[in-house]
Amino acid sequence: MLPLPGVDALAHSRRLAERIAERMAAAGGWLSFAEYMQLALYAPGLGYYSAGANKFGAAGDFVTAPMISPLFARCCARRFIDWLTGQKAHEVLEFGPGTGQFAAEALGVLSSGDSPLQHYRLLEVSADLRARQQQLLASTAAGKIKLDWLDSLPKDFAGIVFANEILDALPCERFVVRGGELWRLGVGLAPDGLSAARFEWRVRPADGTCADDDEFRMTAARLFKKTDSKGKVAIGDRFPEGYCGEWQPSLAAWFAAIAVAMTRGAVLIADYGLPRGQLLHPQRMAGSLRCHYRHQAHGDPFIYPGLCDITAWIDFTAVAEAATQADFQISGFTTQAGFLLGAGIDQQLALATVGLDPTDPRHIALARGARTLLLPGEMGEAVKFMLLTREVAVADQAFGMALNVAPGAPSAPVLDPAFSLQDLRSSLWAPQC
Ligand SMILES: C[S@@+](CC[C@H](N)C(=O)[O-])C[C@H]1O[C@@H](n2cnc3c(N)ncnc32)[C@H](O)[C@@H]1O
Structure with a gap:
């Protein structure tokens, strides 16, 4: 009920x-x-x-990874620093920042000494959420980094586009x-x-x-x-x-729009989903449509329209196809657990708990958050990470090295550490039964 x-x-x-x-x-x-x-x-x-x-x-309907643990944003931000450094780029664009918590936490890392980030941009369709993000980020020490909110995609963007739980909210x-x-x-x-x-x-x-x-x-x-x-x-x-x-009929248009906006860089997508062969499997009789209201998941999108979130899992093969069509390369595909472990969540946890007794509530909360992000029965396997890159191999060898192409050997792909622990790209093309 x-x-x-x-x-x-x-x-x-x-x-x-x-x-x-x-x-x-x-x-x-x-x-x-x-x-x-x-x-x-x-x-x-x-x-x-x-x-x-x-x-x-x-007090709402659901929680997302950035709200579960600050380690999520810190791991992503560490990878952003390496990717931006590699491509000599200075911008991050976050799609649908929700509460703004990812940005607040990531900016803590991205404003550190070794970060080349100069400009953090947020694209939010909800005026109400945008106001909340502005309020939260006003008190965040972003240092030299310029923040701005966009109404539409920018021109000549070079850098990282990040989208956590955005595609599953596409109609x-x-x-x-x-x-x-x-x-x-x-x-x-x-x-x-x-x-x-x-x-x-x-x-x-x-x-x-x-x-x-x-x-x-x-x-x-x-x-x-x-x-x-x-x-x-x-x-x-x-x-x-x-x-x-x-x-999701608008996936291709979503990528095409980013492709027009982006001269070079990478798109990092994190979302609930599966490769097509597993998502459209004969045993998944009822599809993946899910609604959320006050932390209860239900399957009826006609109950309280406007008060319930509605989502459907992502066909990551369709994402890969749409991205390839828009001239992106599929430079990584893995589970959330694979990404976070490869991105050093254990080191981030150790750093965050330095000097804290294991019985300290802050220590317990950080360890519990990490478990929720990583465990297969929680978010660890259901959420996938996909890295899509554009123009990097030709535009900048250094970025290629950070992402997918070894310097001097463009035909020998080297995966980013966050994607090499568990490379699931071949599952994208596994035949449907
Ligand atoms: C499930 S929430 C995820 C929020 C946030 N990324 C997080 O991880 O907490 C979806 C967010 O995407 C925004 N959104 C939905 N469609 C969008 C679009 N086409 N462009 C930009 N933001 C969008 C919503 O307003 C909301 O902030």
């Missing part, structure tokens, strides 16, 4: 539901799930991320298997006679009656590599009847 929202929160959710219902009526009574999710999370002034509700921490398309074909799992208005708008799942074939049915079929054919003579996505008996799944 989910906790009941307060009166104001419920009124807010009803206003958003009415906005969605209006859009649905204008579209003929059916919305794709991606359109619904876009509105539920990002409708101006009303969506979960656009409006002012408390999302993070004990996703849903499908269901009906008679060996993929049908669209979208949203309609529930006929329950109540005045407030309530939604329910509505299934329809991608038969061309909706403007984006063609796009759905093309993506499905690419993911499942199978169309019949009429262009329908026929998957035979590979997936059981009723099998559901998701994909």
Whole structure:
């Protein structure tokens, strides 16, 4: 049973539901799930991320790695220093900084003597979260580093782009298997006679009656590599009847936009997800769509629209494909545990606990946070890290050395230490069953 929202929160959710219902009526009574999710999370002034509700921490709906332990940001920041030094670049751009805690902690490391960072940039779609980040970072000693908040991607960016738990919040398309074909799992208005708008799942074939049915079929054919003579996505008996799944239609556009903005550098992505062969596995019958409300995970995205977070796991093979198309190289893919261990979380923990007795609550909290980040049953395996690099091998041999190409031997890849402990790149291309 989910906790009941307060009166104001419920009124807010009803206003958003009415906005969605209006859009649905204008579209003929059916919305794709991606359109619904876009509105539920990002409708101006009303969506979960656009409006002012408390999302993070004990009083919110979920916690993320930077909130679990400062060691997360410190490990990333140490790698940023090496990568920036290698490519003689001076900028970091963080996508969706949430509470701003990653930036606050990372800036502690990035303002140290050996760091070449000059400019830390934050791109946040939520005005409310941006205000909270500004408040938190106003009291952070950033030293010589300039901070700024962007409304859109910059031009001629050279440096590191970082995105933690951003891609799983991109609107996703849903499908269901009906008679060996993929049908669209979208949203309609529930006929329950109540005045407030309530939604329910509505299934329809991608038969061309909706403007984006063609796009759905093309993506499905690419993911499942199978169309019949009429262009329908026929998957035979590979997936059981009723099998559901998701994909993020805007991934390619996301990378294309970064590719336009970035002259050279690296994109580091951390997110819940799997390679396609494991994500779209016949045994994962119900897909990975998850909603969060007051620290309870549930599977109904139509409960309290605007008050619940909605996410879906990332197909990292699709990320790799989108990134390759945008001229990035796949320079690393590993689990969160692999990345953090390779980036020296043990040394960071030792540093942070110097002089503290093991029974000291601060010592206990740091050790507990590290365990949550690393353990396979917690975040250690579910979250993956992917490093995508651009123009580094040709633009700068030194950056190549730091990332993936040994100096003087551009054809012999050398992985960054944070990705060499557990190199999972080959799993991206493992065949689907
Ligand atoms: C799950 S939170 C993750 C926050 C933060 N990265 C962390 O690790 O705590 C998602 C964040 O991404 C932001 N966001 C969502 N879509 C975005 C986009 N297209 N561009 C920039 N930020 C976005 C949200 O407002 C929110 O701050």
